[in-house]
Amino acid sequence: KNEVEQSPQNLTAQEGEFITINCSYSVGISALHWLQQHPGGGIVSLFMLSSGKKKHGRLIATINIQEKHSSLHITASHPRDSAVYICAVVYNNNDMRFGAGTRLTVKP
């Protein structure tokens, strides 16, 4: 069982739809990262969160430390948002664990 659970594994949406990707973890962490991996393999760091909420453009990330849960939201989705979205948690001992990723496809 993965220590970091992401859902859904795969998600297909129509352009313009609001998208939510979820990440749950089992023990206390010091931080959580959301990453985007493009079809060509390149990885971009979207957010690093230790509490609350962050927003960059159409992307919003939230974290609830008590519930050990984070969400990544994409508003007004676009085909260029198609990618794999990965959640990663950082433990207090500087160990890091990754979710299996959510493959998002946005159709025009």
Next chain:
Amino acid sequence: GAGVSQSPSNKVTEKGKDVELRCDPISGHTALYWYRQSLGQGLEFLIYFQGNSAPDKSGLPSDRFSAERTGGSVSTLTIQRTQQEDSAVYLCASSPSGLSSYEQYFGPGTRLTVT
């Protein structure tokens, strides 16, 4: 400015040979990370450097793997006596400070194929 660079971009080696992978972080970034992504698999954390020191090497898959960082800049990941299961994309990332402080900047990766 320049991003994180890795070399080589591709490496094909025979089983049993040693390989050395290089990472040049963004200038001024004190934290450097190595990850591995096997074909069709998720990301795996290998090791983290703060400056030249790695607080915890337990993420390295076996004692055939070693990593060093000198001068607070370039890092090398060395795999001795490569095995077919070592085939993967090895990714490096850097950040201004540690894992819980800043977002990371990823390099393009080195694709290693062990035949």
